Amino acid sequence: MTKHGGDTSKEGAATCLAPVERGPYHATRIYAGCSGVTGGPRVDASGHVLDGRGLPIPGLCAAGNVTAQLFGDASPASGATLGPGLTFGYLAGCSAVAALE
Numbered sequence: 001m002t003k004h005g006g007d008t009s010k011e012g013a014a015t016c017l018a019p020v021e022r023g024p025y026h027a028t029r030i031y032a033g034c035s036g037v038t039g040g041p042r043v044d045a046s047g048h049v050l051d052g053r054g055l056p057i058p059g060l061c062a063a064g065n066v067t068a069q070l071f072g073d074a075s076p077a078s079g080a081t082l083g084p085g086l087t088f089g090y091l092a093g094c095s096a097v098a099a100l101e
């Protein structure tokens with residue numbers, strides 16, 4: 001069980017759970033979601049999409065969740081998707097502008 005954000009002075013399930021003892025109670029609907037992806041085309045350092053042989057496809061750039069995750073199927077820390085998304089978005093934008101010049 002993860003203790004991330006929990007009370008590490010407690011043991012086992014008590015790390016993240018506590019007794020519900022006093023009202024009033026409130027409820028909210030919770031939906032499952034996904035914060036990133038593990039598939040998609042690979043890109044090079046300039047944001048160009050790579051073909052099946054690992055060669056950049058001229059004029060085709062991508063960034064963010066449509067691309068293969070930088071860290072594979074791992075999520076090492078908060079920012080592991082937004083950081084690369086912003087960085088590669090900028091790099092892909094620079095590549096697109098350079099192609100017009």
Ligand SMILES: Cc1cc2nc3c(=O)[nH]c(=O)nc-3n(C[C@H](O)[C@H](O)[C@H](O)COP(=O)(O)OP(=O)(O)OC[C@H]3O[C@@H](n4cnc5c(N)ncnc54)[C@H](O)[C@@H]3O)c2cc1C
Pocket residue numbers: 033034035036063064065066078079080081082083085
């Ligand atoms: C609850 C939650 C918490 C998160 N927390 C973190 C965090 O702490 N740190 C972190 O790094 N990442 C976090 N993420 C992940 C991060 O938000 C996403 O990885 C990031 O927003 C992806 O950006 P993106 O631009 O690639 O895609 P998106 O933000 O999904 O943008 C895609 C856009 O394309 C639009 N679109 C889709 N289809 C079409 C179409 N056919 N035509 C036109 N437009 C279209 C969509 O409406 C959307 O605006 C979190 C995600 C969630 C859901």
